[in-house]
Amino acid sequence: MTNFPFEEDPERTPLTGELDLEDRQALRRVAGLSTELRDVTEVEYRALRLERVVLIGVWTDGDEAQAENSLRELALLAETAGSDVLEGMVQRRSKPDPATYIGSGKAEELRDVVISTGADTVICDGELTPSQLRQLEEIVQVKVIDRTALILDIFAQHASSREGKAQVELAQLEYLLPRLRGWGGNLSRQVGGRAAGGVGIGGRGPGETKIELDRRRIRSRMARLRRQIDAMGKARDTKRSRRRNRQVPSVAIAGYTNAGKSSLLNRVTGAGVLVENALFATLDPTVRRASTPNGRAFTIADTVGFVRHLPHQLVEAFRSTLEEVADADLILHVVDGSDADPEAQIAAVREVLRELGADGVPELIVINKADVADEISLARLRRREPHSVVVSARTGEGVAALLDAIEENLPRGDHEVHALVPYERGDLVARVHDLGEVLSQEHTADGTALHARVPARVAGELEPYVTAHA
Template sequence: MGLNETDSPNLGVTGEQAARWEDRYALGRVESLGSKVDDISEVEYREVRLERVILVGIYQSDRDEAERSLRELAALAETAGAQVLAGLTQRRDKPDSATFLGAGKARELRAEVATLEADTVIVDDELAPSQRRALEDVVKVKVIDRTAVILDIFATHATSREGKAQVELAQLEYLLPRLRGWGESMSRQAGGRAAGGEGIGSRGPGETKIELDRRRIRTRMARLRRLLKEMAPSREAKRAARRSGGIPAVAIVGYTNAGKSSLLNRLTGADVLVHNALFATLDPSVRKTLTPSGRAYTLADTVGFVRRLPTELVEAFRSTLEETAMADLILHVVDATNPDPSGEIEAVNETLDAIEGIRKIPVVMVINKIDAALAPTLALLRRLIPNGVEISAASGAGIEELKAIIEERLPSPAQHVRVLVKWENLGLLERIYREGRLESRETREDGTFVDAWVPPALGAKLLDQALESPARVEGPQFGEHTQNGGLDE
């Protein structure tokens, strides 16, 4: 697409300068970006015609970064049930305050929309309400932004009552300042599937065919916040029950589609949904498993992160973030097949930084999908993460090494005991194996003498048993030991 008179600041330029202005102002096509999906079920579970979309983004200087971001947006759009026809980028210092691209480029985009018979334009940024309306007036088809696509995917994939409430709250927070001018394209919700041909950006887990106005949105948001607040004690009670048993917690975090659910299944033998799509996991899944020596711990699978994750979702998905904040150890999973692993790691770290106290929790970096990674990407990751654990959750490669590292990094129980566990109390011995760290054991005539570190709650039970016969306790009495071996009486 060449220059036109409305865009060129100076028509009397040399050939080299003209080429530079062409790069500066033209909409450049992103090569090889387009939907190659033949089977609709690969990206969505709706028996409707795929929405035909054109993606548009701008950049200041780094075109490669802009194209990577547009390819990620293409994956988001396909996950939401769209067919990507083309991806276009324009070099600009900043978005145009009126039509995002500028009036001339918006008209060129309208011609592209007509040529390709597109239904929708998706902008790789967050649009102001006025920008969306103005660009829609020019291109004559629906215009939505990156945030709307992500919210749409969440609306489709949320399954639990809490997850649906969180998604709807995020959608309403996004929609409230954008009510004016949305018109028919956003005047109703479709209950999780397309209705009336509206497609991406118009689905939601809430009520169907509701006329949304500010008063009703605020009322609904207040109700959702109360509902989520009522769910919090139940979630906290489950977490406290796990804590009371002295069972340490491990959380899996990472970029969306990095293989977190596959890793959870591999480590625990669970059957959590695994799907090669973005945001397949929205509701946190917690499973219990054992270290190689038999110590129990819980493993939580969390929602994946993405570049420029909408602030509405970061706030709404508090339960997932709480699982991470309450963990004793974090497994940060990195996709070795991603062409931009450093950007992926940075995006996850930025989101984690928003969680209070998260930086105090030890992190194990896990490089996943090594069996499908390109050699240059693996070499880059080894430089970026010299202590990373290389695995394939799909094939099982490296999993035993990861299990050993998890066991090594789990927090040690706080109480040191040297006590004889009588034969009739073998349940206590099993709890030592499961919840504590066994230093040594000796089988005797009347039971098993153990030297171990255990959680305080278990230590109290062992102390009660020992007090029945003080001779059954040898060496130092029970007490809280510091890491350097000291004893607090």
């Protein structure tokens, strides 16, 4: 087992951001105080206490550098959740131990580390089964959570919209349901039968155990949340269909968490979206209007960041939000060029895109943070991903080239027309500029002579003014 101490960097750049950043920071955990998830039932809700933590990972494939990078990412996740990371350890195994994840002997060693560091929580870099979680917790005698629970907790902290909160709660309940456990007699306590006095019609029989009742309540709550999310999704579908009817091309920004997606959106559109040096700072989608250097309009959407081993519950819960990516005409896949393993980030994002059915959407790789990235790493990424642009959202470097690349990759109008539009129809000329691609324009005595590529709907509006062209 290899140990990796995590020490606070005194020169670390403080959190920066815009808009609601101050409000969010005001809700961050305070050291020494326990913050627990809302107790939706009378059974234990896997209450999270994330003040002082020790990290543990099992390294089953790849090389040692990849295992260390995964644990460092877990440390960033833990710090985002408000934890003080004391120490991290990885163990080389062919596969995780089915009983305790790391084996009983290593679990005892982990217990010694917990005692020596004064940690109150152990975070495992993987998803634990309910039995692994219980047995490991019995050995180390402190709270044990896994990567999935940690990510869910971060999402719960950052969700701000009604839909975002509903999506996170649904994912948490899906995670909780198989992990319910009662307190001693609660497992056998029953509703009905003797527990109800044994009198009256329906008051006799074995009844329903307490944990069964809790499961039923949770399933009922999940059903209500799904109905709410479906209803809110219909409103987004309506807005999306309006944009489609206007034939405005759509661009979606996707990428690894903290790759700089929101910063890029702000740089391109001046949207004023919250920017924070933290994982999963964006949960609620933001759609803004932008235009290419030639004036062609398009919409651009910021989406939730991805991460390695993104919990399946979150992908399902956020599916309606992530449909912005699947329905886009172009995906800007933002990559952190300064990351130690950007290729792994690209692979993780593409895996989620495949799961969403968005792998067929045209993709433009945007290598961000060029101002702090290593030149050799940038060159390696450019060779690996030739359809890419290097930018710095912080300084603005490469953004003009990015806009040019977006213009080249947006779908062009289906119909090429030559038309002489009367001056009183200036609104139609504006629509051609807005929704199509103007190849040439000339002002004549009779009106505006246009040669343009336009969508079918605009071509129909131009039909009365179409001219013959030799």
